[in-house]
Amino acid sequence: MQSATEGNLGNQLGFPSLFPASASFWCFGKGCEIFPAIRYLRDFYKSQTRFSYKNSSMKQAIKVFKFGGSSLKDAAAVRNVANILRNYNKEKLAIVVSAMGKTTNALETVVEAHAARNGEAFSILNDIKAQHYRIIDELFGREDEVYASVNDTFVEVEWVLEEEPHENYDYMYDQIVSAGELASSKIVAAFLNKVGLKTQWLDARDIILTDNIFREGWVQWEETLERSAKIARPMLEKEGFILTQGFIGSTSENFTTTLGREGSDYTAAIFSYCLDADDMTIWKDVPGVLTADPRLFENVVKLGRLSYREAIEMTYYGAKVIHPKTIKPLQNKSIPLFVKSFIEPTGEGTVISDEVEDNYPPMVAVETNQCLLSISTLDFSFVAEHHISYIFNLIAGLRIQVNMMQNSAISFSLIINDIDDKADRLAELLKDKFKVMMDRGLELITVRHYQQDVLDNLRRGKIVLLEEKIKDKTVQMAVKDVPVMRRKLVPGKP
Numbered sequence: 001m002q003s004a005t006e007g008n009l010g011n012q013l014g015f016p017s018l019f020p021a022s023a024s025f026w027c028f029g030k031g032c033e034i035f036p037a038i039r040y041l042r043d044f045y046k047s048q049t050r051f052s053y054k055n056s057s058m059k060q061a062i063k064v065f066k067f068g069g070s071s072l073k074d075a076a077a078v079r080n081v082a083n084i085l086r087n088y089n090k091e092k093l094a095i096v097v098s099a100m101g102k103t104t105n106a107l108e109t110v111v112e113a114h115a116a117r118n119g120e121a122f123s124i125l126n127d128i129k130a131q132h133y134r135i136i137d138e139l140f141g142r143e144d145e146v147y148a149s150v151n152d153t154f155v156e157v158e159w160v161l162e163e164e165p166h167e168n169y170d171y172m173y174d175q176i177v178s179a180g181e182l183a184s185s186k187i188v189a190a191f192l193n194k195v196g197l198k199t200q201w202l203d204a205r206d207i208i209l210t211d212n213i214f215r216e217g218w219v220q221w222e223e224t225l226e227r228s229a230k231i232a233r234p235m236l237e238k239e240g241f242i243l244t245q246g247f248i249g250s251t252s253e254n255f256t257t258t259l260g261r262e263g264s265d266y267t268a269a270i271f272s273y274c275l276d277a278d279d280m281t282i283w284k285d286v287p288g289v290l291t292a293d294p295r296l297f298e299n300v301v302k303l304g305r306l307s308y309r310e311a312i313e314m315t316y317y318g319a320k321v322i323h324p325k326t327i328k329p330l331q332n333k334s335i336p337l338f339v340k341s342f343i344e345p346t347g348e349g350t351v352i353s354d355e356v357e358d359n360y361p362p363m364v365a366v367e368t369n370q371c372l373l374s375i376s377t378l379d380f381s382f383v384a385e386h387h388i389s390y391i392f393n394l395i396a397g398l399r400i401q402v403n404m405m406q407n408s409a410i411s412f413s414l415i416i417n418d419i420d421d422k423a424d425r426l427a428e429l430l431k432d433k434f435k436v437m438m439d440r441g442l443e444l445i446t447v448r449h450y451q452q453d454v455l456d457n458l459r460r461g462k463i464v465l466l467e468e469k470i471k472d473k474t475v476q477m478a479v480k481d482v483p484v485m486r487r488k489l490v491p492g493k494p
């Protein structure tokens, strides 16, 4: 039987005999509004299943928590996380952690240096090691056995660096960058045990099976569910927490893969889904989901409640607070997601659930490092369907996310992230058949539930290269900064 992949998560709800996987039954949002009776049946069936599971086993509720890099940036931050967890000592809790602070960015520079053979890879790695050892020193002292265990993780990276750079950059990337989550999880698990919070360390690669696409692995849901039932659930039945890594998985040949940058939120959702969690919480440095990134905008407000659908749309369009793939697995099992502050853990945060809120204020998401690819046919014939299907095959092959697109008779415009070499790779492949122009360094601004004055404000001092109004009161615009022109003072003229 073929594995379930990211594309057919709906089939994993476990009622295939009742409803064929191909039916619109599995649609969310729009599809379900068209088939309210079917949605009702689904919700009813699900609530019965969840009810009977809980009653038959009389098991305690399962919670999944995720702590990201900023909540683990130094020894004090790790202590703070332990203090938060003390309040959940009696709970069945699976904890997912990211790499500490900005470790993933630093490990990315190790990969770049190794690939470029510029001789700097070992020294960058040494800085990363030193930061981790400083945290270990502060939390435990050098004598603790966690030191050797974390050291083993970095020795494995050194083995990779001692070899010639691998021809598959993405493969090499995953083998190196995954060390951040492995080191972090070892330190946090050891510290929790040290302060009396019994914690079992779990290797996420034993649970999350992905396909063989490195750096953007797609989850194989069937196997992941099976492994979770076989390995993670029995661990949860024992006393204490389980703690595992975000962001990483493995192929069927046991090579480490990663799920895409910022993917630890998604890992927590995978565990929540597979463990049939009652709720999931991601602990952030903000009080909850805000109407925009507070680093970029003033006067933002916290949203108390969000529907799954609104959260999917917001994160898909680039609201960086939650990884966009996180919501769907939770929605499929009606698992509420709480976004809370690790700085003020008693705050209410935001809850994302089935509940629908109708009156959302304007919300803004900004994606930087965007690239506009303007593609036209070499002979200026129309960009017809077969051209578009050719272009999309290339995009799918490279696993590029298209953030915006527009076509006219003779050109096709795409906005994609310009954070790795994929934009160049795509342009190179397209050049055989098309004329390609690239505009880089753009911002993609998306406004949901827009009001005209918000849009006018955002356009100030910018050139809009591409703009689109989408239903649901959403406007997207790809913009470039232009210096604001001012008239010069000319001597003798007023």
Ligand code: ADP
Binding pocket: 067, 068, 069, 070, 071, 098, 262, 283, 284, 285, 286, 288, 289, 290, 291, 292, 293, 294, 295, 319, 320, 321, 322
């Ligand atoms: P983690 O520590 O889990 O990796 P991130 O740094 O990835 O957390 O995400 C939290 C950050 O997301 C916040 O510090 C904030 O600057 C940013 N952010 C972007 N958009 C929003 C939003 N709409 N609401 C709240 N935070 C946002």
Ligand code: ASP
Binding pocket: 068, 069, 098, 099, 104, 105, 180, 246, 247, 260, 261, 262, 263, 264, 265
């Ligand atoms: N450490 C990874 C990253 O920085 C995953 C995550 O933090 O979510 O991308």
Ligand code: MG
Binding pocket: 068, 069, 262
């Ligand atoms: Mg993050």
